[in-house]
Amino acid sequence: VPGWGVFTNKELQGGGPLIDIGIHMLDAAMYVLGFPAVKSVTAHSFQKIGTQKSCGQFGEWDPATYSVEDSLFGTIEFHNGGILWLETSFALNIREQSIMNVSFCGDKAGATLFPAHIYTDNNGELMTLMQREMADDNRHLRSMEAFINHVQGKPVMIADAEQGYIIQQLVAALYQSAETGTRVEL
Template sequence: MTTKKHFRVALIGAGHIAKQNHLPALRALADRAEVVAICGREATRTHHFAQEQNIPAAFTSLESMLADAQPDILVNCTANNLHYPFTMEALKKGCHVFCEKPPAIWAKEAQEMADLATHQGVFLGYNFQRRQSAAYRLLQKQIVEGTFGEIYHIKADYLRRSGIPGWGNFTNKTIQGGGALIDLGVHLLDLALGLIGYEPPKAVLANTYDHIGKRGGKGLRGSWDGSHFEVEDACFAHINFPSRASVTLSSSFALHRKEAETVQLQIFGTKAGATLYPLEIFTESAGEHMNLQFPHLTEPDHQLENTRAFLDACEGLPSNICNGQQGALLQSILEKIYASAQEN
């Protein structure tokens, strides 16, 4: 039996994502990964975080952490505009990198990251945890088995009625790169692309809006200042692919609608269709309509499974995780969506 490698792991970004997502998953995989250091902007806060989380070393410089702690893996939990510089620095030092989504601010950056990882012979992966849901994995298997025939359209929705974040940098374009699309819609776009083979697009048509955001106010996720609202509160895009498949993607922080939140993927194929949440397949049998349900699916811890998948990929094992090249393609589509919206 082959023994799996034990990795030394360092994190950059001593905040909520590191504490609530990555550290619990890494600790659950302690036989494969050891957290050796944390890096943050503020010395006092970072040292307190390290003590609270029993992390051996704390740094305020990534360069110093990479040199002194000598990790095999860097987990990048920083703001969107810092994904590129910190990931590039770690890749240059020969570290595998597990980066939060989105890949970067610009497509060029994401491609540089992917190319450098390939050149260095290390793995770059992105933390799209929804890939690890039991329903999505089963849907992938059904596609491979030919249940759907040819998938020709996917409708992807991540919509909130009143969900503009009243904290953090979510409305700052320089730091975030965008709003509802880059924060919410990107998750569903990754899933949709995964079902049609991550094909580069042929054409993209999109619109973005900021009517509610610019107004300012109070919602279900706090209050925000409309005078400092720099991103879109809603985005609607249609993406065509050379295979003639298409994806419509809708995402919103705020939208005048009945439901508080909708997260849904609808798949349309030549032999069957499906919804993902919950997984239900619509097809025909003996000339009659038939709906297939899966009431006994048990959902795993998505973050834990995505971390496990990342470690597998670092060892060259089969893995269902968003890799560097897929991340670069995803970022290029995001950029095309924003560019199209600017023209319309």
């Protein structure tokens, strides 16, 4: 749980780990998938740990005012038959300290984004088709250049406003499903 700023205040932050890091993983997954049309969303959130403790790996907080979810788990179903599972947490009793990744599982191959790996089955053995361990050091610069180009009327940005709107709709639907305990159709 980030103990600084307003990370634990739902009114000011808007939510917990879904709003903080989950939204970036959701955006990355949707971008790679080509923003397929969403059929429905189902989610469950939990607030059990942050209200009982007052400190963790990322600082201290007041459990009496902790108002965000500790974790949120969601399933997004697409009209094309695919699904996206989202797991996001500030506080969860798991062995790993931090896992931030996007994984894809298909019938012919699988992949991860962080680091970028594509792998498949070759006669019963996992085989790496492509591997890139290091992140592109210029990725933020390229992102800013793309924005400037768009403002100047040059080629379209990497991500557009419609994609941002879709991500916001998904976040709202995930929170709605978690709060109501129902499936949200989109």
